[in-house]
Amino acid sequence: MTELRFITTSIQKEIGIVELNRPKQYNSLNRQMVREIVEALEAFERDENVRVMIISGRGKAFSSGADINEMASDDSIRLELLNQFADWDRVALLKKPIIGAVHGYVFGGGFELALSCDVLIAAEGTEFCFPEVNLGVMPGAGGTQRLTKLVGRTKALEWIWSAKCIPVNEALQYGVVNRVVQPELLLEEALKFADTISKKPPLAIRLIKESVTKAVDYSLYEGMQYERKNFYLLFSSEDQKEGMKAFVEKRTPQFKGR
Known part of the structure; x- marks a missing residue:
């Protein structure tokens, strides 16, 4: 991994934490910073001691x-x-859970980074916005797609067209x-929350994430076939044997991710 200039990383128990670290710039995302975020997440993905990942931001904003x-x-x-969005695309390939802890401004690319997380926990007073239209452009790292899948076409158009905060x-309501x-x-x-997830069987957590993600794009029939395949697959795991035993x-299971 490249030397970290714009983020910090740490591990607490089985939780890998990526913290955006350009507080004077309200954690605005340059290309090097995005690459650092992605590479840090990929390093946690490969680390057998990490089961869940958190993305947060230092200072007054998650990211402007x-x-x-x-x-x-x-x-x-x-x-x-440059093909800069190829780095963003790598986040969607990660199989471990990603929790976003957001506060302050969650704007533009910061909003897109937040939408790339599996679960979002937000501080009171947080504001979300896609201001790109005011600059003569539009979201380009998945904002129009992920937001639409979450809130629907008409609400996504309202928010992105108007650049409203x-x-x-x-955001909770929708x-x-x-x-x-x-x-x-x-x-x-x-x-x-990450600690709760980290105590669950890692293989089941990964395949649940895969199945729920597929449900967004697949038909009900296709999604159910994918779910069934993963259900059967888990019966080859040591964790399934341990969990049922x-x-x-009547004891607490010890899951090993195998």
Whole structure:
């Protein structure tokens, strides 16, 4: 992994934490920073001691969006050759759970990063926004797609066209976030939820994530076939044997991810 300039990483118990670390710039995302985020997540994905990942932001904001100074002079050909969104696409390939702990501004690319998480816990006072239309452009790292799948076509158009700031309680109402907590409890609550997930059988957690993700795009029949395949597959795992044996013996199971 490249030397970290714009993020910090740490591991608590079985939880890998990525913290955006450009607080003076409200964690605006430049290309190097995105690469660092992705590579850190991929390193946690390979680490057998990490079962859940958290993304958070240092300072007053989760992320104010893309670093406009970096892209203001770009043109279409340069962007095509850079293919910068290939890094973003790698996040969707991660199989371990990703929890976003967001606060303050969650704007533009920061909103897209948050939407790439599996679960979002937000602090009171958090605001979400896609301001790109005010700059003559549009979301480009999945914002139009992921938001639409969450809130529906008409609401996504309203939010993205108007570039309105979406209060956290409205985001909660439309299923963008899972839970709203006091700001001082944000990381604590994210760690608590991550700890709960980390105690579950890792293979089942991974295949549940796969199956639920497929449900967004597949027909009901196709999704059920995919779910059934994963259900059967888990019966080849040691964790399934341990889980059912522990249930019969009325004890706490010891899952090993095998």
